[in-house]
Amino acid sequence: MTTTAPITQPTPRFELDAYQALSEDVLIHRISQVRERMGSELIILGHHYQRDEVIQQSDLRGDSYKLSKIAAENDACRAIVFCGVHFMAETADILANQPDNLQRRDGQRVKVILPDLAAGCSMADMAAIEQVESAWNELAEVTDTAEMTPITYVNSAASLKAFCGRHGGIVCTSSNAESVLRWAFQQRDRVLFFPDQHLGRNTALRMGITNQQMPVWDPFADDLGGLDEGAIRDSKVILWNGNCSVHQVFQPEHVHQFRKQIPGIQVVVHPECCQQVNDLADESGSTGKIIETIQHAPAGSKWAIGTEWHLVNRLKQQHPDLEIHFLAPIVCMCSTMYRIDLPHLCWSLENLAAGTPVNVIHVDAETAKWSLIALQRMLDVS
Ligand code: 13P
Ligand code: SF4
Numbered sequence: 001m002t003t004t005a006p007i008t009q010p011t012p013r014f015e016l017d018a019y020q021a022l023s024e025d026v027l028i029h030r031i032s033q034v035r036e037r038m039g040s041e042l043i044i045l046g047h048h049y050q051r052d053e054v055i056q057q058s059d060l061r062g063d064s065y066k067l068s069k070i071a072a073e074n075d076a077c078r079a080i081v082f083c084g085v086h087f088m089a090e091t092a093d094i095l096a097n098q099p100d101n102l103q104r105r106d107g108q109r110v111k112v113i114l115p116d117l118a119a120g121c122s123m124a125d126m127a128a129i130e131q132v133e134s135a136w137n138e139l140a141e142v143t144d145t146a147e148m149t150p151i152t153y154v155n156s157a158a159s160l161k162a163f164c165g166r167h168g169g170i171v172c173t174s175s176n177a178e179s180v181l182r183w184a185f186q187q188r189d190r191v192l193f194f195p196d197q198h199l200g201r202n203t204a205l206r207m208g209i210t211n212q213q214m215p216v217w218d219p220f221a222d223d224l225g226g227l228d229e230g231a232i233r234d235s236k237v238i239l240w241n242g243n244c245s246v247h248q249v250f251q252p253e254h255v256h257q258f259r260k261q262i263p264g265i266q267v268v269v270h271p272e273c274c275q276q277v278n279d280l281a282d283e284s285g286s287t288g289k290i291i292e293t294i295q296h297a298p299a300g301s302k303w304a305i306g307t308e309w310h311l312v313n314r315l316k317q318q319h320p321d322l323e324i325h326f327l328a329p330i331v332c333m334c335s336t337m338y339r340i341d342l343p344h345l346c347w348s349l350e351n352l353a354a355g356t357p358v359n360v361i362h363v364d365a366e367t368a369k370w371s372l373i374a375l376q377r378m379l380d381v382s
Helices: 024-041 064-073 086-096 099-104 129-142 158-166 177-187 197-206 229-233 252-261 275-280 287-295 309-318 342-353 365-381
Strands: 042-047 060-062 079-083 111-113 148-153 170-172 190-194 237-240 266-269 302-306 323-326
Touching: 024 042, 024 342, 042 064, 042 342, 060 064, 064 086, 064 365, 079 086, 079 342, 086 111, 086 158, 086 365, 111 342, 129 148, 129 158, 129 190, 129 229, 148 158, 148 177, 148 197, 158 170, 158 365, 170 177, 170 365, 177 190, 177 197, 177 365, 190 197, 197 237, 197 275, 252 266, 252 275, 252 302, 266 275, 266 287, 287 302, 287 309, 302 309, 309 323
Parallel strands: 042 060, 042 079, 079 111, 148 170, 148 190, 190 237, 266 302, 302 323
Antiparallel strands: none
């Protein structure tokens, strides 16, 4: 979270503590009052992993890709309250306040607000800019980095997106990783993919790249990411040793158990799950694709879903005609998304309406400029 510009924020008119004791009904009522007052100037965006009571307050919901597009294209609003995690709010700030948009709005910025600044992403934290820069420099000693495209999963700090922008690289989301990888191989021979090794591996395997061609770079190893020079020279995709703590809970035995217990069950998983789980699944895709798959499923069909618990639970409630199971025997949820609750949402909205916005995410101009280049490449290919 190092790329948020140090902007001066006014002292909040309202303190968070006062909101923690309010009932859900009162919070919902007060949220709706702010929405009425601000009208089309305000958009509340919600990622699919948010808890139910928060997602119900969102004007628009989506996966990371859809939410990025909304932020890039929405011209009417002056504030986006982002019920998601930090990298999503940073991306929204970069896209909503890109130079063309600012010009159309006579220089007026869209304020992007993350209701709780502690809503980060543990996977994004697994690749720090210093580590990526040092990996790049080390790789330059054994291979030609002018022939290597850096790709960052959108689940990363803006500084990593800027790194990709500066080095001819690109951003991907879980819904467009394959088109992005294809684009990368049209430019250069090799890819450095961070921070999620599983999304990188699952996508590249589908394109015919083998595991032997995908060594894993360990940012904590003493030398060359723990790899030998030959492995790097023979590689097509160098994967960063990062993962999502939520999706790594899903294991091949969970798929085997469901198939044994419920004949005919179909399994759909997020590509952040490991290779073995992806290989065993019937379908794999972003949260948006998982939702679409379930929406089109024939009545009576049976599904085990490998992604965050709140989304699976919501799908279960929305589709009583289907038999839906959570793929793991334990509840695993994104604890950082979960930090966004009604008290934080109401607190941030009332301060925004009072002219004392809190938790404004403002990526510094230099980082935003280079990040936008990598994000725009992604929007152009997908
Ligand atoms: P989506 O791209 O499906 O929104 O996934 C984002 C994410 O953080 C999943 O863990
Ligand atoms: Fe990050 Fe995993 Fe949470 Fe997605 S589910 S935001 S990758 S920690």
